[in-house]
Amino acid sequence: xxxxxxxxxxxxxxxxxxxxSLPGIILKNLxxxxxNGKMYPVNPKYHDVFGLKCFPxxxxxxxxxxxxxIAIPAPFVLDVLKQQAQKRIQYSIIISAGFREMGTEGVExxxxxxxxxxxxxxxxxxxxxxxxxxxxxNFTTSFLPWERVSKPKKGSLSILxxxxxxxIALLDLAAQEGLGIAKMxxxxxRIDIGETALLPYLTDDVNxxxxxxxxxxxxHGRRFIEVxxxxxxxxxxxxxxxxxxxxxxxxxxxxxxxxxGKYEIYKAAFLKSGIIEANGLEEFIDGVKALSMQxxxxxxxxxxxxxxxxxxxxxxxxxTENGLQIPHPSPQLKEKLKNKFSKFYxxxxxxxxxxxxxxxxxxxxxxxxxxxxxxxxxxIIIPLMSPQGMTEKVVDLVDETMKLSGKPAVICTVxxxxxxxxxxxxxxxxxxxxxxxxxxxxxxxxLLKRKILQGGTxxxxx
Amino acid sequence: xxxxxxxxxxxxxxxxxxxxSLPGIILKNLxxxxxNGKMYPVNPKYHDVFGLKCFPxxxxxxxxxxxxxIAIPAPFVLDVLKQQAQKRIQYSIIISAGFREMGTEGVExxxxxxxxxxxxxxxxxxxxxxxxxxxxxNFTTSFLPWERVSKPKKGSLSILxxxxxxxIALLDLAAQEGLGIAKMxxxxxRIDIGETALLPYLTDDVNxxxxxxxxxxxxHGRRFIEVxxxxxxxxxxxxxxxxxxxxxxxxxxxxxxxxxGKYEIYKAAFLKSGIIEANGLEEFIDGVKALSMQxxxxxxxxxxxxxxxxxxxxxxxxxTENGLQIPHPSPQLKEKLKNKFSKFYxxxxxxxxxxxxxxxxxxxxxxxxxxxxxxxxxxIIIPLMSPQGMTEKVVDLVDETMKLSGKPAVICTVxxxxxxxxxxxxxxxxxxxxxxxxxxxxxxxxLLKRKILQGGTxxxxx
Numbered sequence: 001x002x003x004x005x006x007x008x009x010x011x012x013x014x015x016x017x018x019x020x021s022l023p024g025i026i027l028k029n030l031x032x033x034x035x036n037g038k039m040y041p042v043n044p045k046y047h048d049v050f051g052l053k054c055f056p057x058x059x060x061x062x063x064x065x066x067x068x069x070i071a072i073p074a075p076f077v078l079d080v081l082k083q084q085a086q087k088r089i090q091y092s093i094i095i096s097a098g099f100r101e102m103g104t105e106g107v108e109x110x111x112x113x114x115x116x117x118x119x120x121x122x123x124x125x126x127x128x129x130x131x132x133x134x135x136x137x138n139f140t141t142s143f144l145p146w147e148r149v150s151k152p153k154k155g156s157l158s159i160l161x162x163x164x165x166x167x168i169a170l171l172d173l174a175a176q177e178g179l180g181i182a183k184m185x186x187x188x189x190r191i192d193i194g195e196t197a198l199l200p201y202l203t204d205d206v207n208x209x210x211x212x213x214x215x216x217x218x219x220h221g222r223r224f225i226e227v228x229x230x231x232x233x234x235x236x237x238x239x240x241x242x243x244x245x246x247x248x249x250x251x252x253x254x255x256x257x258x259x260x261g262k263y264e265i266y267k268a269a270f271l272k273s274g275i276i277e278a279n280g281l282e283e284f285i286d287g288v289k290a291l292s293m294q295x296x297x298x299x300x301x302x303x304x305x306x307x308x309x310x311x312x313x314x315x316x317x318x319x320t321e322n323g324l325q326i327p328h329p330s331p332q333l334k335e336k337l338k339n340k341f342s343k344f345y346x347x348x349x350x351x352x353x354x355x356x357x358x359x360x361x362x363x364x365x366x367x368x369x370x371x372x373x374x375x376x377x378x379x380i381i382i383p384l385m386s387p388q389g390m391t392e393k394v395v396d397l398v399d400e401t402m403k404l405s406g407k408p409a410v411i412c413t414v415x416x417x418x419x420x421x422x423x424x425x426x427x428x429x430x431x432x433x434x435x436x437x438x439x440x441x442x443x444x445x446x447l448l449k450r451k452i453l454q455g456g457t458x459x460x461x462x
Numbered sequence: 463x464x465x466x467x468x469x470x471x472x473x474x475x476x477x478x479x480x481x482x483s484l485p486g487i488i489l490k491n492l493x494x495x496x497x498n499g500k501m502y503p504v505n506p507k508y509h510d511v512f513g514l515k516c517f518p519x520x521x522x523x524x525x526x527x528x529x530x531x532i533a534i535p536a537p538f539v540l541d542v543l544k545q546q547a548q549k550r551i552q553y554s555i556i557i558s559a560g561f562r563e564m565g566t567e568g569v570e571x572x573x574x575x576x577x578x579x580x581x582x583x584x585x586x587x588x589x590x591x592x593x594x595x596x597x598x599x600n601f602t603t604s605f606l607p608w609e610r611v612s613k614p615k616k617g618s619l620s621i622l623x624x625x626x627x628x629x630i631a632l633l634d635l636a637a638q639e640g641l642g643i644a645k646m647x648x649x650x651x652r653i654d655i656g657e658t659a660l661l662p663y664l665t666d667d668v669n670x671x672x673x674x675x676x677x678x679x680x681x682h683g684r685r686f687i688e689v690x691x692x693x694x695x696x697x698x699x700x701x702x703x704x705x706x707x708x709x710x711x712x713x714x715x716x717x718x719x720x721x722x723g724k725y726e727i728y729k730a731a732f733l734k735s736g737i738i739e740a741n742g743l744e745e746f747i748d749g750v751k752a753l754s755m756q757x758x759x760x761x762x763x764x765x766x767x768x769x770x771x772x773x774x775x776x777x778x779x780x781x782t783e784n785g786l787q788i789p790h791p792s793p794q795l796k797e798k799l800k801n802k803f804s805k806f807y808x809x810x811x812x813x814x815x816x817x818x819x820x821x822x823x824x825x826x827x828x829x830x831x832x833x834x835x836x837x838x839x840x841x842i843i844i845p846l847m848s849p850q851g852m853t854e855k856v857v858d859l860v861d862e863t864m865k866l867s868g869k870p871a872v873i874c875t876v877x878x879x880x881x882x883x884x885x886x887x888x889x890x891x892x893x894x895x896x897x898x899x900x901x902x903x904x905x906x907x908x909l910l911k912r913k914i915l916q917g918g919t920x921x922x923x924x
Contacts, residue, residue: 165770310625
C-alpha cells in the first residue's frame with residue numbers, strides 16, 4: 001500500500017505544460033511539493049515537460065515504474081492499463097471521471113478496467129478521484145492548483161473520502177483551522193482500494209493519530225466493521241455519513257454510483273466499531289480538531305470560565321444538551337476563589353470574570369479549579385477579546401496552567417480580526433478554538449465520547 | 463424613545479481622557495463615530511476633556527440636557543440620578559455594573575435608583591449594560607474600543623440584547639458577515655426599558671427591517687406576546703433564548719439577575735407571537751442574515767446546483783431534515799438541461815456540474831430551472847471555487863439570473879482565501895453565504911418559516 005503514498009517512481013500519463021491539463025497540473029503540483037521520487041511524464045507529443053524527459057508511452061520508459069497516475073479521458077484509460085500490465089506495473093491511481101457515475105456505458109468501461117486490473121494483479125485507486133496527498137513524503141496526485149486550495153501543514157490527521165470536492169474542502173478548512181494533515185486519500189468510485197483496505201494501513205501509519213472518513217457508502221460492510229473496530233482501539237475515527245434520507249441516497253447514487261443503503265444500518269455499524277459519528281460538516285471538523293489537539297477527559301464534570309456572562313449561560317445550555325455536567329464549586333473551592341477575585345466577579349460555574357477581566361484572572365481561575373482542586377475533569381474557556389484587560393498573554397497563561405493540570409480544554413471565542421489572531425495563537429499551542437457556544441460544547445462532548453468508546457472508566461459513571 | 467438614539471444633547475458623567483476610563487472611552491467612541499449632538503463631559507477634576515468643555519456637575523451645565531450617560535461605580539449612581547432629577551433630565555443610560563447581579567446589596571441599590579427614576583419620570587436604560595449604538599445617527603454609548611470590535615456597516619438589522627458581551631460579539635460577527643446594522647440596544651438588568659418598550663419602537667423605525675433578540679428572560683410576559691405579535695406582522699423577529707435547562711437558568715440568574723423561567727413557556731410564546739426561534743448562536747446569525755438579505759420563498763421546492771457532488775448530497779440530506787423538498791426536474795426540464803450541458807454533468811436535483819464546471823454553467827442551470835420553468839421556489843447554490851473553471855464572474859452571473867427569476871437563493875461554499883473573496887462579493891450583492899451544507903439548508907428553512915408565519919400561501923401546502 002506504501003506505493004500509493006511514496007512511490008519510488010511514478011509515470012504521469014498525458015502530462016503537458018498546458019495550464020488546463022489535469023496530468024500537467026498533477027506533475028506541476030508534485031514538483032512544487034518537492035517530491036523526491038523519479039517522475040516520468042508520458043505523452044507522445046512532447047520531448048520534455050517541466051524540464052523532465054517525456055516518453056511516448058510507458059513501454060518506452062527504460063526504468064522500472066512503481067505507479068502510474070492516469071488522468072486522461074475515460075475511453076483511453078483501458079489501453080493505458082493494458083500497457084501497464086505488459087510492463088508489470090502493479091499500482092495505478094486512476095483520476096479520470098466518466099465511469100460508473102455516468103450510467104450504463106460508464107459501468108461497462110469500469111468493469112473492463114476492473115477485469116484487466118484483476119487479471120494482472122494491478123491494485124487500483126479510483127477512478128473518478130483526486131487520489132492521494134501525503135504531507136510527509138510530499139507525494140500528491142491532486143489536480144487542483146495550490147493558489148486555489150491551501151496546503152495544510154504537516155500533522156496527525158488522515159482523511160479518507162469518497163468525495164473529491166469534500167476532500168479538497170477539508171484540506172482547505174484544515175489549513176484555515178490550523179489543523180495538521182498526515183494523509184488525504186480520495187478513492188471516488190473505488191473499484192479496488194476503499195475504506196476496508198485503507199483503514200488497516202492507517203492503523204499502522206506512524207504519522208496518523210486521528211482518522212476522518214467521509215462516506216456515502218462503504219465497500220464491504222462486514223469486513224469494514226472488523227477493521228474499523230481494530231483501528232478505533234488504537235486511534236479515534238470520526239465519520240461523516242452522507243446520503244441519509246431517500247433524496248440524499250438518490251443524490252449519492254448520481255454522485256459516485258454509491259448505493260448508500262439504510263442510514264440506520266450505518267449508525268449501528270458505527271456504534272459497533274467504535275466510530276464517532278458527526279452530524280454535519282462543521283461537527284465533523286470540530287470533532288476531528290478536538291481529537292487531534294486534546295486528550296479525552298476522564299470524566300464529564302466541566303468547568304466554564306468566561307468574561308462574557310451571556311456566553312457562559314449559552315455554553316451551560318449546550319453542555320447540558322450534550323450530556324456534560326456543570327457542577328457548582330464546593331463551598332471550600334468557592335471560598336478560595338472569592339478570596340482571590342474582585343467581588344464583582346461571579347464565583348460559580350460558569351465563573352464569570354465580567355468585562356473587567358484581565359489575562360491573569362484566567363490563570364487564577366484555572367489553576368484554582370483545575371490544579372488545586374479535583375472537582376473538574378475538563379474546561380471550556382471563553383476569553384472574549386473585546387475588553388481592554390484582555391491581551392494575547394492570556395494564551396500563554398491558559399496554556400501553561402492547563403498543561404500543568406494535565407486536563408483537556410477547548411476554547412470558545414467570537415469576534416473579528418483581533419480575536420482571529422488569538423485563535424491562531426491558541427491553535428498553535430494545540431487548543432482547539434470554536435466560534436460559538438454550541439460548537440465548543442459539542443466538541444467537548446465528542447472528546448468525552450472518545451473516552452467512553454475506548455472503554456475507559458469515566459467519572460462519574462455515565 | 464428617540465432620545466436614547468438621537469439625543470439633542472448628552473452629558474457623559476465622569477468623562478476623562480484616561481484610556482482605562484469607561485466614560486472616557488464612551489466619549490471618545492462618540493467623537494470617533496462623528497455624533498452631531500451636543501456633548502457635555504461632567505467631571506469635577508477637569509476643565510476640558512478631548513477638547514470639550516468639562517463641567518463639575520450636571521447642575522453646572524448651563525444648557526438643557528436630553529440624556530445622561532452614567533458609567534461610574536455603582537455606589538455613586540444614585541447621587542447623579544438625584545441631580546439629574548433636579549435638572550429635570552428625563553432620560554438616562556446607566557452603564558454601571560454592580561447591582562442586582564451582585565446579590566442582596568446590589569438589589570437594594572438598584573431598587574433605590576428605580577424609585578428615584580419613577581418619582582421623577584426618568585426613563586432608564588440599564589444598568590449593567592452597554593446601552594445603544596445607532597448607525598444612522600452615529601450615537602453610541604459603547605465603552606469598547608473600536609480597535610477591538612469591528613464597527614459593522616449601516617444596514618437594516620436591529621439587535622436587542624440582555625447580554626452586553628453577546629451584543630458586542632454580534633456586532634463583530636455582523637461586520638465579518640457583511641451584515642448591515644441599524645440599531646443595537648443592550649439593556650442588561652432592565653429596570654425600566656426592556657423588550658416590551660423597544661419592540662414597538664423598532665416596529666415603526668424606518669431603518670429597521672429585521673429584529674434579532676437575545677434573551678435570558680423577558681420583561682413582561684403577556685405584553686411581550688402582544689407587541690411581538692404586532693411587530694412580527696410587519697418585520698421578522700428572530701430570537702435566541704438562553705438559560706434553557708436547570709444549569710443554564712441558574713447561570714442566567716448569576717448573569718443579569720434574570721429569572722429565566724420554563725423554556726417551554728418561551729417556546730409557546732414565540733410560536734404564538736410569530737417569532738422565529740434560533741437554536742444556537744450560529745443559527746441565530748445565519749437566520750438573521752438570510753432574512754436581512756433575501757425574501758422568503760413562496761414554496762418549499764428547492765433546487766440545488768453544485769460543482770461538488772458530495773456537497774450536493776449533504777445539502778439534500780439537511781434540506782430533507784428541515785422539511786424542504788428536493789424534487790427531481792420534470793422529463794421536459796431534464797431534456798432541456800441535457801441539451802445545454804456536457805454529458806458528464808449529472809442533470810437531476812442536485813444538478814452536479816462536476817469539477818469541470820465553469821461560471822456560465824451556473825447561469826445556464828439557474829436560468830433554465832428558475833426562470834424558464836416554474837418547478838422550483840428557491841435555490842441553494844454551491845459554487846466550490848477550487849476548480850480552475852470557476853472565477854469571480856460566477857457572482858454576477860448568479861446575481862443577474864436570480865434577480866430576473868424573482869426567487870430567493872442562499873449560497874454554500876467552503877474554502878480558503880479565494881473562497882472568502884467570493885463570499886464577500888456575494889454578500890455585497892445581498893446573497894447570504896454559509897460555510898457548510900447544514901447551515902445553508904437551515905437558513906433556507908428559516909426563510910421559509912418566515913413565509914409560513916406570515917400566513918402567506920405556501921406551495922405545495924405544508
